[in-house]
Amino acid sequence: MGFYTHLECTRCGRAVEGFRYSCPSCGSALEARYDLEAAKEALDRAPLGSRRDRSMWRYAELLPPEPENVVSLGEGFTPLIRSARIGGSLGLRGLMLKLDFENPTGSFKDRGASVMISMAKQLGFGEAVLDSSGNAASSISAYSARLGIECFIFVPDYASEGKLVQSSAYGAKAFRIKGTRSDAYRAANYARERFGWYYCGFQTNPFAIEGPKTIAFEILEQLDWRAPDWIIIPVGTGSGLLGIYKGIEELRAIGMIDGSPALVCVQPEGCCPIAKALREGSDDVEPVDRPETIAEGLMIGSPLNGSRAIEAVRDTGGVGEIVSDREIFEAGAELAGREGLFVEPSAAASLAGAKKLVEEGTADPGDIMVCVLTGIGLKTKTAYADLSKIPTIPPIGEELEAALGKVRPRRF
Numbered sequence: 001m002g003f004y005t006h007l008e009c010t011r012c013g014r015a016v017e018g019f020r021y022s023c024p025s026c027g028s029a030l031e032a033r034y035d036l037e038a039a040k041e042a043l044d045r046a047p048l049g050s051r052r053d054r055s056m057w058r059y060a061e062l063l064p065p066e067p068e069n070v071v072s073l074g075e076g077f078t079p080l081i082r083s084a085r086i087g088g089s090l091g092l093r094g095l096m097l098k099l100d101f102e103n104p105t106g107s108f109k110d111r112g113a114s115v116m117i118s119m120a121k122q123l124g125f126g127e128a129v130l131d132s133s134g135n136a137a138s139s140i141s142a143y144s145a146r147l148g149i150e151c152f153i154f155v156p157d158y159a160s161e162g163k164l165v166q167s168s169a170y171g172a173k174a175f176r177i178k179g180t181r182s183d184a185y186r187a188a189n190y191a192r193e194r195f196g197w198y199y200c201g202f203q204t205n206p207f208a209i210e211g212p213k214t215i216a217f218e219i220l221e222q223l224d225w226r227a228p229d230w231i232i233i234p235v236g237t238g239s240g241l242l243g244i245y246k247g248i249e250e251l252r253a254i255g256m257i258d259g260s261p262a263l264v265c266v267q268p269e270g271c272c273p274i275a276k277a278l279r280e281g282s283d284d285v286e287p288v289d290r291p292e293t294i295a296e297g298l299m300i301g302s303p304l305n306g307s308r309a310i311e312a313v314r315d316t317g318g319v320g321e322i323v324s325d326r327e328i329f330e331a332g333a334e335l336a337g338r339e340g341l342f343v344e345p346s347a348a349a350s351l352a353g354a355k356k357l358v359e360e361g362t363a364d365p366g367d368i369m370v371c372v373l374t375g376i377g378l379k380t381k382t383a384y385a386d387l388s389k390i391p392t393i394p395p396i397g398e399e400l401e402a403a404l405g406k407v408r409p410r411r412f
């Protein structure tokens with residue numbers, strides 16, 4: 001027996017029976033609720049430290065599906081490592097990196113996809129549909145394949161080929177929609193209403209944030225239940241940020257932690273509606289008509305849950321950070337070249353945000369900061385090095401000698 005009880009409206013608090021995408025009274029977003037007392041007792045009976053499950057399903061008490069409906073590819077429980085080199089040069093002792101690109105399809109979206117598709121099984125849906133800039137499409141396509149249901153995806157025409165290739169390999173039927181993410185959303189929504197498909201968009205499916213919630217559980221468990229000072233999250237729709245916030249709230253409610261890390265919402269200069277409102281102390285999310293940035297996962301001009309994201313950040317004492325494409329690019333190059341971590345620009349934005357926090361003097365050198373690295377670098381075309389500088393030469397001979405002559409070996 002699971003401990004999920006029902007969906008509840010985030011604005012008017014109405015409890016909703018069964019499954020819906022929004023509140024029947026006020027139209028606001030819904031969130032999953034649990035019998036937290038019972039979940040806590042179950043966690044006390046079988047402590048996390050004794051559990052064998054090395055996926056996010058080790059926290060099954062606080063996830064919505066019944067055990068027999070779980071659709072999993074082993075997602076979650078990703079490494080949390082210390083960045084000695086980058087952290088050191090920033091004067092930070094506790095810069096930690098959450099390697100969430102080490103998920104089955106290469107991004108943190110697998111967490112939400114695993115929960116949503118498990119609920120598709122529980123609710124008896126035969127088709128999944130969503131709009132996505134790419135990673136979410138890859139994730140929902142993979143988990144739909146795992147369950148054996150149809151998957152329809154609507155992507156904006158700028159979506160990276162790597163992500164489309166991946167979704168198509170999983171058997172999804174893809175549609176490239178001319179225009180922005182909002183246009184893809186309109187198309188997906190139209191199809192959902194017309195055919196009654198299960199909508200797996202990360203902005204409106206109430207189960208979406210139950211997945212990224214486990215990022216918070218894992219970070220806390222990996223730090224022996226001592227809250228870090230900061231968790232730095234790249235934000236597009238805000239599903240990652242809202243999930244992490246909800247996870248912290250639930251841990252506090254069951255008494256696993258005191259206090260809260262401050263959540264940092266990082267967005268690129270070319271599309272920063274939430275971070276801008278946070279910095280200006282405003283409650284209004286001004287839509288961005290033409291998002292432009294190398295961080296394609298963060299190009300959400302009109303985030304539907306923008307106000308909730310703002311409240312979440314403020315509630316934790318966090319801040320918004322705006323980073324330029326150049327800063328994102330440099331952070332990506334640094335993660336690859338100095339730590340061996342190849343992530344896409346949308347993920348590198350979190351390190352760029354961490355640097356800003358330090359430069360501004362918002363964070364102290366003794367702070368523990370966790371950057372969530374959300375997606376792998378293999379799917380996007382951004383090369384952090386100049387490929388034209390790689391020599392093409394015959395195996396043996398003068399040209400090889402000349403090329404090797406430029407190498408300066410170094411010993412440790």
Ligand SMILES: Cc1ncc(COP(=O)(O)O)c(C=O)c1O
Binds near residue numbers: 133234375
């Ligand atoms: C790699 C990566 N990082 C961050 C995000 C932003 O996540 P969210 O839309 O949950 O705010 C995305 C969204 O697609 C992404 O693909």
Ligand SMILES: [Zn+2]
Binds near residue numbers: 013014024
């Ligand atoms: Zn309501």
